[in-house]
Amino acid sequence: MTRERFKKQEAGSFFGDWLYAKVVPEDHFLRKSDAIVPWQTYTELLMQLYSGGAMYGRPPYDPAVILKMLLISYLYNLSERATEQHAGDSLVMKWFLRLAVDEPAPDHSTLSRFRKRLIRKDKGAALEEILADIVRLAKETGVQFGSIQVIDSVHTSADVNPRKDKDRQKKEGKPPRDGGAAWGVKRTKRVYDRHGNEVMIPDRFFGFKTHASLNALSGLITNLMVTAGNAHDGHILPHLVHRDLAVGMLVSTVTADRGYDDSGNHELLRAKGIHSAIILNHYRTHKKDPAKQVWIDLKASEAYQLGIRERYKIERKFGEAKQGHGFGRCRYLGIPGYQVQAYLTAITLNLKRLVKLQTGTGFRGTASVCA
Numbered sequence: 001m002t003r004e005r006f007k008k009q010e011a012g013s014f015f016g017d018w019l020y021a022k023v024v025p026e027d028h029f030l031r032k033s034d035a036i037v038p039w040q041t042y043t044e045l046l047m048q049l050y051s052g053g054a055m056y057g058r059p060p061y062d063p064a065v066i067l068k069m070l071l072i073s074y075l076y077n078l079s080e081r082a083t084e085q086h087a088g089d090s091l092v093m094k095w096f097l098r099l100a101v102d103e104p105a106p107d108h109s110t111l112s113r114f115r116k117r118l119i120r121k122d123k124g125a126a127l128e129e130i131l132a133d134i135v136r137l138a139k140e141t142g143v144q145f146g147s148i149q150v151i152d153s154v155h156t157s158a159d160v161n162p163r164k165d166k167d168r169q170k171k172e173g174k175p176p177r178d179g180g181a182a183w184g185v186k187r188t189k190r191v192y193d194r195h196g197n198e199v200m201i202p203d204r205f206f207g208f209k210t211h212a213s214l215n216a217l218s219g220l221i222t223n224l225m226v227t228a229g230n231a232h233d234g235h236i237l238p239h240l241v242h243r244d245l246a247v248g249m250l251v252s253t254v255t256a257d258r259g260y261d262d263s264g265n266h267e268l269l270r271a272k273g274i275h276s277a278i279i280l281n282h283y284r285t286h287k288k289d290p291a292k293q294v295w296i297d298l299k300a301s302e303a304y305q306l307g308i309r310e311r312y313k314i315e316r317k318f319g320e321a322k323q324g325h326g327f328g329r330c331r332y333l334g335i336p337g338y339q340v341q342a343y344l345t346a347i348t349l350n351l352k353r354l355v356k357l358q359t360g361t362g363f364r365g366t367a368s369v370c371a
Contacts, residue, residue, distance in 0.1 A: 146217025184229030277307020
């Protein structure tokens, strides 16, 4: 398919190149990211989301442009309607999208339709490929990757009020608003009962989990999986390890928290020649069993100690996702929608990290800076 098939954009007009050259700062994050990531190479991949490969009907926007607009939404934590407004008002965003100064931005319904294509057509597989491609691009452009992978999960609350939803189901016989979400446990917390005794209780949430693997040296997310909130973390580790190896990560050590301390996971890593730095549960080294020596030796090993010192990096990354990019709450309903949100958030985080590593340019997280 030729570029002539897409909706014509006028960024190359007099009121495009000349004015943008004057007003778009050379060190702006969007300009730096545009110089590093060849966005147009994703056009052919994303065309497959359209009926007939976008060959029929009215000419659409280049899907790579709509991808960039969705990433603006995630970068600046904007709704799709707000993204339309900001992209229409901001010269920097218009330059990034290759729009003329007086050209309106694609409207929010165009974003919604594109996002629904991502959800319905391939359940986010195109975004998985783009995430992997950005990791590959980082390697090719000289970003240093280490051999320690950090694995953990982060919870995201469903866009549902569980109490009201349950009442609605009971009184009106309606199905759950989000049938893919489930109750899970964030952590256990200390509270005091009515007698003043300290007790540990589970801190629950209703929603989903993203299980991610992060390279400790580069700070880039190398792959992820999404599940309902009740999924057992330890069962996901093998899938993440296999995916990291499949995309060519040179893994010598895997570190994770106690939720991943499963004998099968330790054995999997051993069989693949990978050091385990999964934090051990207390009983491993304190049980009355001579077999505990193997766990004592593991805990004392240099690889274990090095690995656990890197765990904070993924927790910091999850904090960035929630505080800066709205990952604390689901934007969409269902597992496929959440998968799209998880991948777009991971791509956004990797884009920020890649630009920082390559240019030293940090990201200022308010849309007002693009006005």
